[in-house]
Amino acid sequence: MMRTRSTFMTLAAALLLTFSLSACSGGGSNGAETNNGVAGNNAAPAETSEGANQTEPAKTEGGEEDVTLRLMWWGSQTRHDLTNEVVKLYESNNPHVKIETEFTSFDGYWEKLAAMVAGNNMPDVLQMNFGEYLTQYASKDVLLDMKPLTENGTIDVGKANEGIMASGVANGKLLGIPLGMNALTVIYDEKMLQDAGVASPDLNWTWDDWKKAAEAVHAKSGNYGTQGLEITNIFEYYVRQHGQTMYSADGKGLGFDDKLLTDYLAMTLEQQEKKTYPSMDVIMQHEAIEDQLIVHGKAPFDFRWSNQVVALTKAANRMLKLAPLPGPDSSKGMYLKPSLFFSISKQSKHQEEAAKFINYFINDAEANKIMKGERGVPITSDIREALAADLDETNKMIFDYIDMIGANSSPIDSVYPAGASEISKAMEEINEQVMYKQLKPEEAAAEFRKRAEEIIARGAE
Template structure:
């Protein structure tokens, strides 16, 4: 929660790890190139099985993510000729809109890219398979993965998702753009007051500031103040003083009223891809989100960008290492073991990760991480270095959001929009949000 500064939920779309196009089959080009040479690592040896296997695999992301994921799929299919993987991908918001009816019809893809915001919703409803069987049998080998990284995919004592990378919140900035606007780039220990000053100067120079996903950055802001979005049991909001809500959204409203962030109507038209981000387009000094999103932005913008920590004070309390995303297996899948084999390949195969290069977060397997270091581009090194810095300047992650949190995130977005459009005061919004959020959590109590 980039602290109090957050701007509307809608602006969050500006920097979500989204995708731009959808596909239906790994055999489609989707921007993919010829499959790389087959890896010689043990996990990629040609499968001895002759039985044909078809896997459906779904993810969200930008075009660059689609392209390299299809390459990894081609690599796996070449090493396992009996396996065919059908790819399904879309932009972030569209992805979840497609997944929901599939879940209702018990027709989820075999392999699902999962986000922490949805982990409890799907895992708590037994729609995701328990991967423990596969980790115990070494089909999904986690010997080279830290226990903390593995446990981040647990819900209700079950391992329903495999962490495939870690990242940290960041404000991705164009320091050269700042200098041209006579703005001194911030230090790592900058504060919200510094953000206020930079935002005002940027506006005077004709530039906006990147928006904030309130469902991400409001909890961050609370953490910097020693508070939580939800209580430990997930049965109620974790903060009791609505002044925290008022302070956070008062700053958001100030930025919005000044025209320092993207207007809501324009934000609603965004696809959420790196190519569509206001930073890429040269209109914004920053874009706020997760460190794994840096590569997409740096590639799309073709400019020198910097990973800047979120404002403080006490940013080290707010920051945490987050599973960037997961691979899950649907509980309805008829080929769970084969799906687990592919996830193992993704996690542990060094040649595959030479293609992935940590775009979905810094790899969780230590051998993979060490093998990649000499091969990283300058921008990829920036991401690895920033996550290493964040590891030393952060606090433990909160538990997965409770059932009902997705409704609360939408409620927060809708409430933020009402504030920005002056349909409700910040003070009224704080009371209304608490009442409605409490009702949602009460409804979902077991």
């Protein structure tokens, strides 16, 4: 998902919550309590040497032990609503399982998860992101290797896309089960472009076409010509389309020339100066997906992941269209990406039940009909076929777009140093300084390289 700016208050709240939960847990656990008083990590009663004086776990009529799982994710309100529907359906089909859900914004999620890891209070099942975050949590050794659970069929991935499945591997372990496939896309309002006399984008459009379209819309209506571009993902595409990579093949340095970052920052700064591109203050006022500029008809272009189109279209209450990011050489830059993962905590006391829920989430037709591709195009061919006949116009467009990108893209880059998430935050900060005119683009490129190399060096110690 696209990143938003973290705030001190969010971090403080997350830390306060962690300490409060610790204080309320009776000293035996750092986790929140469930409805029946068992700590959130569902710790089993301590065994005696004779196995006596233990409380027998509650069981359903079918003889299955009652289980409480904690599930945590980030996302839009649409994702929250749909996921909760799937959870209720799963609970009705599995009466011995109760699932406690937790969800938040993207930045708030990582702050909350960091506090949970520090407090030994991770959820059983948690949403995970490809790249720097999977690498970061793999290095912490807090995620379960799910390869044995796929080999014994608890999580059935027999008809999953093999390339997408490989993206969940880090340090030789299967730490994430992909929940869908997606790709970067430009979502556009065709009517706004038509009203400004601008042609719709296609496979052959370029960054120059994007700039001209944005300027034409602004001149015609006074609206912005585009949403602000989220620096880390869009710049990575920009690097790839120029035949370079974010990180070197060995992960020990950056893989691109400073000129690329200088040119990219100069391009977006120029558009801001022409009033076609929103200021950082405006961007921060429209952070929620339900409040994006395109939703309110204030910009014709929006750059983001294709799995977010469902929520964006719902918020806009009108049909929007999709195009690949601008070229030239967009096929070098574009790639299919695992939209999101589910991972299991190594400390979970119910790893098999957690795996069964993940299997249900990716393989059950009714669950996927509820989700409607909100977390990306399903990874298994059976589910894609099951959904195809009942797709609405938006989801059919997304499925077709993923097929098109699959035929016009290059393999995803999978090398990320352990400090990649910190490097991404450094890039966001550098970008803000340029947009606030505190640094010139060439100064920012040099400063970013310095900071990135320091972070990588620390991670290698």
